[in-house]
Amino acid sequence: MTLTATRGRQEIFTIALKRARVIIACRDVEKGEEAAASIRAVYPKADVEVRELDLADTCSIRAFAQKFLREVNHLHILINNAGVMMCPYTKTIDGFEMHIGVNHLGHFLLTSLLIGLLKRSAPARIIVVSSLAHNFGWIRFHDLHSQGSYNSGLAYCQSKLANVLFARELARRLKGTNVTVNSVHPGTVNSDLTRHSTLMTIMFTVFALFLKTPREGAQTSIYCAVAEELHSISGKHFSDCVPAFVAPQGRSEETARRLWDASCELLGIEWD
Ligand SMILES: NC(=O)c1ccc[n+]([C@@H]2O[C@H](COP(=O)([O-])OP(=O)(O)OC[C@H]3O[C@@H](n4cnc5c(N)ncnc54)[C@H](OP(=O)(O)O)[C@@H]3O)[C@@H](O)[C@H]2O)c1
Numbered sequence: 001m002t003l004t005a006t007r008g009r010q011e012i013f014t015i016a017l018k019r020a021r022v023i024i025a026c027r028d029v030e031k032g033e034e035a036a037a038s039i040r041a042v043y044p045k046a047d048v049e050v051r052e053l054d055l056a057d058t059c060s061i062r063a064f065a066q067k068f069l070r071e072v073n074h075l076h077i078l079i080n081n082a083g084v085m086m087c088p089y090t091k092t093i094d095g096f097e098m099h100i101g102v103n104h105l106g107h108f109l110l111t112s113l114l115i116g117l118l119k120r121s122a123p124a125r126i127i128v129v130s131s132l133a134h135n136f137g138w139i140r141f142h143d144l145h146s147q148g149s150y151n152s153g154l155a156y157c158q159s160k161l162a163n164v165l166f167a168r169e170l171a172r173r174l175k176g177t178n179v180t181v182n183s184v185h186p187g188t189v190n191s192d193l194t195r196h197s198t199l200m201t202i203m204f205t206v207f208a209l210f211l212k213t214p215r216e217g218a219q220t221s222i223y224c225a226v227a228e229e230l231h232s233i234s235g236k237h238f239s240d241c242v243p244a245f246v247a248p249q250g251r252s253e254e255t256a257r258r259l260w261d262a263s264c265e266l267l268g269i270e271w272d
Pocket residue numbers: 004005006007008025026027028031053054055056057081082083084085102129130131132185186187188189190191192193194
């Protein structure tokens with residue numbers, strides 16, 4: 001099982017409890033090792049390891065996948081969880097706007113590189129962590145990287161809509177493979193996601209009591225990863241461990257296909 005970076009280490013812990021081999025893929029290996037150590041301290045038998053992966057750098061993603069494919073024979077669950085929100089205008093190493101680059105394109109490339117292994121390991125599941133914010137997004141094909149105008153909130157919403165569209169289109173393409181893919185809204189979680197927005201950080205601090213803890217926020221992803229009754233459910237969106245509403249722009253097959261093609265072109269890959 002592979003899980004892209006999270007600070008909600010309880011999430012990893014809960015999955016580790018299920019006796020999976022858990023690979024934490026993160027850009028800050030030291031932080032990842034701290035999380036792994038804290039899991040082992042509570043659950044010595046946990047099979048947890050940490051590998052370096054920077055989703056803002058396609059070379060890092062390719063290097064991660066290459067090593068992974070060389071050394072790991074089975075992959076049953078891939079959780080595309082890492083994300084950035086409302087950061088100042090920045091670009092990834094490859095020149096993609098940071099939100100679309102990390103939240104969507106990074107996971108898109110990673111999944112494409114691991115999909116063969118997932119298929120060979122079937123039954124397998126992919127979980128794409130999106131957000132309720134997808135409701136407020138639209139895909140700006142004419143300016144995917146917000147070069148014309150930039151609003152950090154809208155850039156985040158666009159990337160989270162891209163997560164929903166990616167999961168739906170991938171589910172369509174994976175029909176009959178026994179590899180399923182669903183997207184998830186984790187809830188409003190007291191995490192470090194607001195680090196780039198002072199206003200959001202203040203709001204999250206004031207309303208902390210009403211927010212989910214990282215452990216609670218992880219439950220829907222874990223549910224989608226392991227629930228028996230979901231073994232054949234694919235292309236759906238979940239929140240609070242039940243199917244959730246998807247905005248009309250997240251249900252458009254045409255937009256999903258167009259985004260797929262645009263993503264392949266930007267990444268220079270062919271993925272039929
Ligand atoms: N918190 C919420 O209320 C909320 C609501 C809806 C959806 N979500 C979604 O939930 C997911 C997890 O977010 P969170 O709330 O747990 O926030 P978080 O605490 O900030 O965790 C995000 C993780 O993504 C990692 N990350 C960022 N850029 C990366 C990169 N280039 N390469 C690899 N890893 C990278 C961060 O690594 P570092 O630790 O190294 O910075 C961090 O571990 C995100 O996809 C987010 O959009 C969260």
